[in-house]
Amino acid sequence: MTIPGADPVGVLIVDDDPLVRSGLVMMLSRAADVRVVAETGDGAQALELVDRHALDVVLMDIRMPVMDGLSATESLRSRPNAPEVIILTTFDADAHVVRALRAGAAGFVLKDTPPAEIVAAIRRVAQGEPVLSPAVTRRLIDRVAGSGRDRRRATARDRLAVLNDREREVAVAVGRGWSNAEIGASLYLSVPTVKTHVSGILSKLGLNNRVQVALLVHDAGLSDHDVG
Incomplete structure (x- = not known):
């Protein structure tokens, strides 16, 4: 749902696979209320891009060179007024995902999640809601x-x-x-x-x-x- 007059949700895509990034950019470009501001393949540059741009949500891969997504999430969420972070992952039952949630990530989405659900997750966290319920988090x-x-x-x-x-x-x-x-x-x-x-x-x-x-x-x- 697009709120008339509302600014689009500014998104940063962080994944070391160029094909994944391209697919996400193409998918998110179809949502009128979501705008991909920037993309990168490592966590260190992600922090620089967050400093450079006004962002609402970061889609963050976990396993990347230079700085992994866990370290980047921990650094990012320790800052005041940090954008929300959604973890991109292949496996939901993963200790790395738990660490990211403890660091302040709003939740996670699997990389094979249907496009509409990824867009819905971005909209939710931009409004201050978690991607997954605390009950699901407990089971994880x-x-x-x-x-x-x-x-x-x-x-x-x-x-x-x-x-x-x-x-x-x-x-x-x-x-x-x-x-x-x-x-x-x-x-x-x-x-x-x-x-x-x-x-x-x-x-x-x-x-x-x-x-x-x-x-x-x-x-x-x-x-x-x-x-x-």
Whole structure:
């Protein structure tokens, strides 16, 4: 859907395969509300292009020379007012994808995803929504979970300790993949109040998005706890 009068979503494509880049450029050029601003084949140049252009979304491959997509995502998402990042990947159950989500990527799309779904994902993250639900993220974490679970649990619980009781309830609900409306109905809060709590949670925890909240709640072992 194109919003009349809205500026097109500025996109940077980062992939070391020229054919992949060409295909994405051709595909995205068909969407009136999406504009490919630049493209590159390595993460280091991607950071330079982000500094040079006004961008909303970066489509980021993981495995690239010079600087891989993981390092580029971590560097990019640590900056203020950074564009959103969508990871381009071949395998969804991949520890590299999890690391990118922890770094603040809004989600991932498989390289063989239908064009309409990639465009829809770009539109969603440009509006501040995650590409995949926190519930899907939790299942991904379960499939690739490795060593260090106990240490991550202790660290995550220490971080969540800064939240007050209501914020903790909202965070757990986010970790369960609930929408703002579902959280509000469960906790008897208005949707604007839920949004305020989510913003406060992100600020207190130093996180970028709801996916990161879901990961932290999952690491703490709280995602299946009752809420309310």
